[in-house]
Ligand SMILES: Cc1cc2nc3c(=O)[nH]c(=O)nc-3n(C[C@H](O)[C@H](O)[C@H](O)COP(=O)(O)OP(=O)(O)OC[C@H]3O[C@@H](n4cnc5c(N)ncnc54)[C@H](O)[C@@H]3O)c2cc1C
């Protein structure tokens with residue numbers, strides 16, 4: 506097979522997640538990012554007349570290939586666990602009560618950015634907020650004040666291109682960036698080609714990622730809850746305590762409406778079917794190339810009593826550990842050290858999807874001749890029958906969810922899956938009583 510010349514190959518094979526790093530990387534400015542409402546994704550288009558096949562776009566693209574030796578260049582070691590290279594781990598939360606309540610988990614990501622800005626360690630931060638004039642859409646921007654950083658609090662479960670921000674950074678200024686594992690990987694690779702990015706991006710704050718639904722996920726929820734896209738005034742995927750809720754406010758000439766649905770209720774059984782193909786074959790849930798990774802502290806003793814939110818914090822570099830320690834000493838965050846097994850325990854779902862069941866989806870993709878990204882699978886355990894069944898179930902649901910014309914069938918599909926799920930759990934309970 507001929508070597509792919511540019512990221513057209515990535516898009517054609519469904520491996521693009523719309524991070525936008527290739528656009529910034531292209532030295533010939535041959536790439537534009539566009540939004541496609543039919544599949545709810547942002548993706549690059551290439552001007553073939555300008556592209557000279559230098560392949561730099563492919564070099565930085567997480568969708569195409571993961572260069573695991575990047576670990577050696579950043580951490581001087583290959584990771585020996587599924588968490589990636591790390592120095593310390595904590596659970597914690599911001600000391601700002603309002604932020605803790607409005608953030609996704611414990612608000613540590615936002616608190617660390619505010620600390621870095623107020624201590625003049627950075628001049629700005631690349632963060633993502635909902636578009637004020639078009640709330641179902643999210644947009645990355647460069648925040649240069651505490652107020653702007655606070656406006657970006659909260660997870661956006663949709664694709665986000667960082668291209669515009671990466672192009673807007675100034676050579677003599679220092680920035681932090683917040684991103685998903687694929688964003689952070691792409692920027693770490695971009696540093697190897699762009700002196701400007703190398704000089705200016707000083708801090709990588711990664712958020713854990715079990716998968717990113719396309720905008721079709723949000724559109725499907727709007728339809729399910731009887732909300733019209735053009736009437737949406739406010740949309741928040743998390744916040745309002747922990748684990749939080751989806752909050753949507755709509756306003757038309759004849760009606761005002763608000764809905765609030767708990768995070769577990771809208772995610773489980775629906776949202777996961779809207780992942781683009783690349784997310785279904787992604788191995789990095791812990792954001793292993795970041796300086797600090799933050800996620801939800803899904804630990805039983807925390808979940809039992811915490812209604813405000815607690816973050817899981819993994820530090821990976823000296824810069825990351827130093828920032829967490831100084832933020833703690835200066836009173837921005839509260840932290841408690843935890844062990845590596847607590848990280849795994851708090852992220853059972855993530856470990857399940859990004860490690861334990863990944864091989865089945867990879868094998869199934871090979872069988873149906875889908876193109877796979879190149880990455881090291883040596884830490885991925887073999888597939889078993891249950892993981893094959895869940896992979897088949899996911900891809901069937903995914904095929905329906907990704908075509909708006911099949912949503913009527915998808916409705917029936919997910920309600921059948923839920924019924925079967927209830928039946929299986931009742932059966933299991935019954936069997937355990939007999940024991
Ligand atoms: C698609 C997605 C999947 C996730 N999956 C998991 C998971 O499986 N397990 C888990 O523990 N945590 C997951 N998270 C992370 C979790 O939702 C929180 O983002 C994380 O715990 C940080 O919380 P916080 O309170 O510290 O962040 P906050 O203080 O609320 O700040 C969140 C920061 O994330 C940035 N951000 C939000 N959405 C995006 C986005 N789409 N792209 C780039 N930057 C963004 C914002 O700009 C903001 O700076 C996921 C997040 C996303 C967006």
Ligand code: SF4
Pocket residue numbers: 512515516520521522523524525526527528548549562565566567568569691
């Ligand atoms: S770099 Fe990002 S936007 Fe570009 S092709 Fe790869 S995944 Fe898509």
Ligand code: SF4
Pocket residue numbers: 522685686687688714715716717783784785787788789
């Ligand atoms: S699952 Fe992987 S590819 Fe998908 S958004 Fe998360 S990190 Fe990126």
